[in-house]
Amino acid sequence: MTIRLKKQVIDILRVLKKKDSEVLARDLIDEMKIDYIVLMSAVNDLIAHDLGGFKEAELNQISLTEEGKDYLKKGLLERQLLNFLLEEKIKEISIEEFQKRINLDKKIFYIGISNLKKNRWIAQSKATGEEK
Structure with a gap:
């Protein structure tokens, strides 16, 4: 069976494979300079082919106005x-x-x-x- 993935999905998969541990979505977005929606779409493609996944965790952050x-x-x-x-x-x-x-x-x-x-x-x- 052949799996067809979009180029962005493959790029994200390559970056994820190089990581030793779980990665926060915002860190990956910053590193790859991509939009959150693009990342989540790619993650959903990876999940569909049992190549990846994610955990949702609520993070409360503060920053200076x-x-x-x-x-x-x-x-x-x-x-x-x-x-x-x-x-x-x-x-x-x-x-x-x-x-x-x-x-x-x-x-x-x-x-x-x-x-x-x-x-x-x-x-x-x-x-x-x-x-x-």
Whole structure:
């Protein structure tokens, strides 16, 4: 009996034969620079001829978003706010003045302030001149 396989299926089979252990689909996709659908189609062809197979496993991965990469470079928002206060030797400042001087987007600034309060790293008072 002759088995007819597409060229891509044969190429994938050759790469798989060189591997010592199981291979993750994403690693094979990266190595061969092919699409996931192409790989799975080839794997299904190999299964049909009892030449290969696969196991499905759910992998949960995380990766940095652009915002995350920005925080990696500049530091977390809370750290940026605290560093500003430390560098400027500020013990007390109005929220409005702080927001103007640090030059952050208003929404981002208030998220940072909210996190600082929630973590009890800053305290807000109505009186001035009081050291916290």
